[in-house]
Amino acid sequence: MSSSSPPGLASDALLNTFFNWDLIAQTFPRLITEGLLNTLVIAAGAIVLGVAIALLAAMLLLSERRLVRLPARIYVDVFRGLPVIITVMLVGVGLPAAGVRPFGTDPFGYAILAIGIISGAYTAEIFRSGIQSVDPGQLQAARSLGLSYLKAMRLVVVPQGIRRVLPAMAGQFVKDIKESSLVYLLGLAAGQRELYFIAQEEVARTYNSSPLIAAGLCYLALTIPMTYFVNHLDRRLREGPRPGPLPAPADPDLPKPPLQPAGTEGGGR
Amino acid sequence: MTAPRNTIGPVATSPATPVALRIAGLSKSYGTTPVLHDIDLDVRRAETLCLIGPSGSGKSTLLKCLNLLEQPGAGDIWLGETCLTAPHADVDAARARIGMVFQHFNLFPHMSVERNVTLALTSVKGMGREQARVVARRHLDHVGLAAFADQRPGRLSGGQQQRVAIARALAMEPELMLFDEATSALDPELVKDVLAVMRDLASGGMTMAVVTHEMGFAREAADRVAFMCDGRIAEIDTPDRIFERADHPRLRQFLSQVL
Numbered sequence: 001m002s003s004s005s006p007p008g009l010a011s012d013a014l015l016n017t018f019f020n021w022d023l024i025a026q027t028f029p030r031l032i033t034e035g036l037l038n039t040l041v042i043a044a045g046a047i048v049l050g051v052a053i054a055l056l057a058a059m060l061l062l063s064e065r066r067l068v069r070l071p072a073r074i075y076v077d078v079f080r081g082l083p084v085i086i087t088v089m090l091v092g093v094g095l096p097a098a099g100v101r102p103f104g105t106d107p108f109g110y111a112i113l114a115i116g117i118i119s120g121a122y123t124a125e126i127f128r129s130g131i132q133s134v135d136p137g138q139l140q141a142a143r144s145l146g147l148s149y150l151k152a153m154r155l156v157v158v159p160q161g162i163r164r165v166l167p168a169m170a171g172q173f174v175k176d177i178k179e180s181s182l183v184y185l186l187g188l189a190a191g192q193r194e195l196y197f198i199a200q201e202e203v204a205r206t207y208n209s210s211p212l213i214a215a216g217l218c219y220l221a222l223t224i225p226m227t228y229f230v231n232h233l234d235r236r237l238r239e240g241p242r243p244g245p246l247p248a249p250a251d252p253d254l255p256k257p258p259l260q261p262a263g264t265e266g267g268g269r
Numbered sequence: 270m271t272a273p274r275n276t277i278g279p280v281a282t283s284p285a286t287p288v289a290l291r292i293a294g295l296s297k298s299y300g301t302t303p304v305l306h307d308i309d310l311d312v313r314r315a316e317t318l319c320l321i322g323p324s325g326s327g328k329s330t331l332l333k334c335l336n337l338l339e340q341p342g343a344g345d346i347w348l349g350e351t352c353l354t355a356p357h358a359d360v361d362a363a364r365a366r367i368g369m370v371f372q373h374f375n376l377f378p379h380m381s382v383e384r385n386v387t388l389a390l391t392s393v394k395g396m397g398r399e400q401a402r403v404v405a406r407r408h409l410d411h412v413g414l415a416a417f418a419d420q421r422p423g424r425l426s427g428g429q430q431q432r433v434a435i436a437r438a439l440a441m442e443p444e445l446m447l448f449d450e451a452t453s454a455l456d457p458e459l460v461k462d463v464l465a466v467m468r469d470l471a472s473g474g475m476t477m478a479v480v481t482h483e484m485g486f487a488r489e490a491a492d493r494v495a496f497m498c499d500g501r502i503a504e505i506d507t508p509d510r511i512f513e514r515a516d517h518p519r520l521r522q523f524l525s526q527v528l
Contacts, residue, residue: 140333140371
C-alpha cells in the first residue's frame, strides 16, 4: 500500500472523522465524570420501575379471570407496540403540557417514567412466560404443604420462573440502558447531561463524529459486562451454590425409632 | 364445627377405629366429562388404604380432591371434625394437616434439600429457623438422607428425591398422608427403598391413602384396598378378599392384567 496516493488521503479523512484520538481523549473526561453517572441514574431508575410494574402486570396476566387479565394485556400490547420515541414524547412533553407535572420541569423523572413504562411492558411478558414455564407440580406441592397462593408464588414459583428468564432480562436491561439516551429529546440542563447528550454537543461543535465513538465505548462498557454478569449469575443459580462431592447415602433401612405421627397415640391397630 | 353428619349410610362396615377422613357424595367432572361419581369413603385412623385400578379410573383425581388440589364438583370432605368443603373453610390450614407425596416428587429445585423440608415449617407453622432445621435433620435422618441436607435436589437420584419428599411431608406432622403413585416414576431398583419407608410408616400407625400400581405393596401393607373403575369405587375390602377372592368382573380382569 502506498501511503501518499489519493485513496490514502480519503481513508485518512475517514479515520479522522470517526477516530480522532485527540477529540476522543478530550471528550472522555466529561463523559466519565458527568455522563456515565447520569446515564446510570436514568437506566437504573427505569429498570427498577420496569421490574416493579412487570411483576404486578405478570401476576395480572396469569389470572384466570379475563377481566383481571384485560388491563394488563392492553398495557403490554400498547407499550410494546408503540415506537419508543412516541412514548418518550407523550410522557416527557405531553404530560407536562397537559398540566400533569409529577417531576416539575426535571426531564430525568419523565425519562425514567417513560422508559420504565416501556421496559415494564416487555419485562411483564418475560416474567409471565418464565412463571408459566414452571411445572404446575411446584405450585401443587407448595399448596399441599399449606402455603397460601401468594406465599407459594412468592417463595416457590416466581423465584424459579425469574431464574429461567435471567438471560432474557439481561437483554431487556441492555435495551433500557441504550434507550436512556432518548432523554436527549426532552432537553437537559448543565450537570444533567448523559452520555449521548455530551457526545452530541461535541459533534455539533466540531463537526466530527469521534465523540460519538467515545460515548459508544462508554455504553459498551456498561452493557457488555452486565450481560456477562447476568449470564454468570444464571450459571451459578442453575448449578447451585456448592458443587462439592456427593456424600455417601446412609442406608434408609429401618429399624430406627419410628416417628410418631400426630393423632395416633391412642388407637393402635 | 359440628360432628360429621351422618346422612349417608353406604359405609357398610361401621368403622372400628375413629375416622380420620370422610368423603360423602363426592363427584367431579372435567367440563362435561364426569370423572368421579358420587363417592363415599372413610379413611380410618391409623389405617393404610390403597387405591388401585386401571389408569383413567379416577384414583389420582380422587386423591387430589382429598386436600382440594382438585376442586370437587359436589360432595363433602371431613378431616376429623373439620369440613373442608364448607363455604369459608380454611383450606390452607387443613392442607397443613395432610401430607402429600407426588409421582414426580415435586421437590423445590432452587432450594437445598434441608430448605425443602423447613420451608413449610417456618412459613406455615411459624417455627423458628433453627428449630425447623433440627426437625428437618431428624426427618431426613430417618429416610437416610441427612448427609444430603445441603445439596440441591437435582443432584439426588429419583428414589432419594422421593424420600426427601416424604420427609418434607412428614415434618409437618400430618394426621394423614396421601401418596399419589409415589413409585411410578422411579427406576425399578429405586422403588424398594421408597416402599420400605412407606411400609415403615404404615406399620408405625400413620393414616395413609395410597394410590399405587405396586400390587405387592397393596397386598402386604394395606389394611383395606379400594378398587376403582370408571370413577366409582367398585370394591373395597381387605387385601385378602380383593386379591384372592375377587368376584367383581372388572376387578378380576384388572388383576389378571397386572399380576
